[in-house]
Amino acid sequence: MDRRRFLRRSGIAVGTLGALATVSGTDRASAQSDPAPGxxxxxxxWAVSFEDTFDAGSLDTETWxxxxxxxxxxxxxxxxxxxxNVRVSDGRLRFVGTHDGPEVRSGAVNTQDTVTFGPGSYLEARIRFADRMGFHNAFWSKPNDETWPPEIDVVEQWHSDRTVEPARHSHHHLHYSSSTEPGDDSSYEDVGVAYEPGDDVTENFHVYGxxxxxxxxxxxxxxxxxxxxxxxxxxxxxERGAPFYLMLNLNINSVGTADLDEEWGEEMVVDWVRLWEPGEQADDGHYFWVRSPGDQPAKFAFRVAGGTVELDATDTDVDYWVAEDGTVGGGTVTRASSLPGFRYDGDLVDFxxxxxxxxxxxxxxxxxxxxxxxxxxxxxLL
Structure with missing residues (x-):
């Protein structure tokens, strides 16, 4: 599939106006004092195809x-x-939650028809979330033609009376139709995971990608x-829903209920947003990935010449292996939704x-x- 079918490139902005598993990150220094570079x-x-650092002092309305x-x-x-309630100051984009009696006001921006993307992309933003009951922070995307599902939630953070330690968790979801037909909400499904980075995500910035x-x-x-x-x-x-556009927003009362008897003013703060696409790659660097589309596990093995094989995994809870000389890899593959692949250089000569x-x-x-x-x-090999 041609990557460029899905990406409308924009230059650096110069601006004019479900039951979830919980994953924990390792302990690290505050993202405020030691920000992750992204x-x-x-x-x-990869190469950056779009970036906005919000340094112009106002919103780039040609993009957002x-x-x-x-x-x-x-x-x-x-x-x-x-x-x-959409403000740019001190090099950051801010969404402020306020109300005038029962009238609830907030901020959101989107890149529909200006910056879109699809398979072959890396999207990220550095964000600090607003902390209040009923506040729902989100960095997400959906098809540019407004069909739904599908939807990719890069990150969400919300605070309701049923949320466990909301300030210490972020949420990451995919919404889709099991029929794979864009817009088919009759077969709607949702998969997601809660993540604990090790500190308060409403006090500290983190990079979500x-x-x-x-x-x-x-x-x-x-x-x-x-x-x-x-x-x-x-x-x-x-893939059938691509291209997608970007959205950043602070929704209020979509999850939980904010207290109208109190004065608000909390902010969702965005330091920067970037979209990457594959750049020029070395001819000998490759990624190899296998799955079984059926109900039964399958076995596989492959050999490379003029290079070595490395398993692309942070854990070993898979039935994969790499030969001692580093030239052969393989294993047992299933239809599981979270399988690693292999990186290799040289040439794949047998499978x-x-x-x-x-x-x-x-x-x-x-x-x-x-x-x-x-x-x-x-x-x-087998």
Whole structure:
């Protein structure tokens, strides 16, 4: 799939006006005093295609429109987006939650028809969330033509009376239709995970990112992978909805209820936003990934020449292996929604498998049978 079909490139902004698993990050210094620099994994393989650091002193209205993509009101709450609650100061974008009696006001911006993206992208922002009961912070995206589902929530943070330690968790979700048909809410599904970075996300900035590839979607916080999604139904549904546009907003009363008897003024603060696309890559660096589309596990193995194989995983809870000399890798693959892949350099010279498999190399789907070369020197792979 041609990456450039999905990305409308914009230069650096110069501005004119479900039951969830919880993942914990490692202890680290405050993101305020030691900010994570951001950027995708293997950063030398990517290039920034859009960036806004909000240093111009006002909102770049050639890129951002105030409101959600569909307007300034929403069916999920009584919040109205108003320009005065969208502010740019001190090099940061701010959304302020206020009310005048029962009239609830807040801020939101979107890039519909200006900055859009799809598979082959890394999207990220550095954010500090507003902390108040009923405040729902979000950095998310949906199809540019306004169909729904699907939806990618890079990050959300909310505070309701049923949320456990809301200031210490962020939430990362994918919304999709199991039919994979964009706009089919009759088969709507939601997968997500709660993440605990180790401090108060309403007091400290963190970098929230999502890597969208043809064969996987990975959520990140401060460069740490939170969850890898590889279910073929999810990926197909997302791909069929592309291109997506970006949204940042502070919704109020969509989750929980804010107290109208108190004065508000808390802010969701955005330090910067970036969108990356693959840049020039070395000819010998590749990513190899396998899954089984069926109900039965399958086995696979592959050999490289002129290079080595490395398992791309932070844990070892998979039935994968790499040979001692580093030239052969393989394992048992299932239809699980979170399987790692392999990185390798050199040339893939042989592949073997037992069972039903789907193979991706550098985000392109490959015919597994075309990779088999039994004449390659070396011991049998399986």
């Amino acid at each position: 950027g995708p994994p293997d950063g030398d393989e 429109e105030i409101g959600w993509g569909w307007g300034r009101g929403t069916t999920t709450s009584n919040t109205q987006i108003v320009p005065e 999502v890597e969208w590839r043809t064969d996987r979607i990975v959520h990140y916080v401060d460069g740490e992978p939170v969850r890898r999604w590889t279910d073929p139904t999810v990926l197909r549904a997302m 073997n498998y037992r069972g039903d498999v789907e193979v991706f190399i550098d985000d392109s789907r490959r015919d597994p049978e075309a990779l088999v070369d039994e004449s390659t020197p070396g011991p049998p």
